[in-house]
Amino acid sequence: MDFVKEISKGMLKEEKPEIKIGSTVRVHVRITEGDKSRIQMFEGTVIAKNNSGIAETFTVRRVSYGVGVERVFPVHSPNVAKVETIRNGKVRRAKLYYLRDRVGKAAKVKEQI
Numbered sequence: 001m002d003f004v005k006e007i008s009k010g011m012l013k014e015e016k017p018e019i020k021i022g023s024t025v026r027v028h029v030r031i032t033e034g035d036k037s038r039i040q041m042f043e044g045t046v047i048a049k050n051n052s053g054i055a056e057t058f059t060v061r062r063v064s065y066g067v068g069v070e071r072v073f074p075v076h077s078p079n080v081a082k083v084e085t086i087r088n089g090k091v092r093r094a095k096l097y098y099l100r101d102r103v104g105k106a107a108k109v110k111e112q113i
Helices: 002-011 097-101
Strands: 024-033 036-050 057-064 067-074 080-087
Touching (some): 036 067, 036 097
Antiparallel strands (some): 024 036, 036 057, 057 067
């Protein structure tokens, strides 16, 4: 099992982004279409973090045109160019799955002061 640690050590990002549950983040995702590459932004609330090490992921949720959209991003993926924190939310839970059932202002997370 020691070789697994050696392989994953080279794939880990040196500077891991500061991702907290309830924060509103803007994720810069590298999209490759054919031979061209561009960066697309996905902005929303972090509702979950899973795993650790090379398999670490976080889930971001936003409402787009009245439809809830969730994307799971691997923290150490080369396709995740940058993660910007826009605001920190005040939460008391590790998973914010209850936001899926809420609509409008009820689905907002209060800002941490």
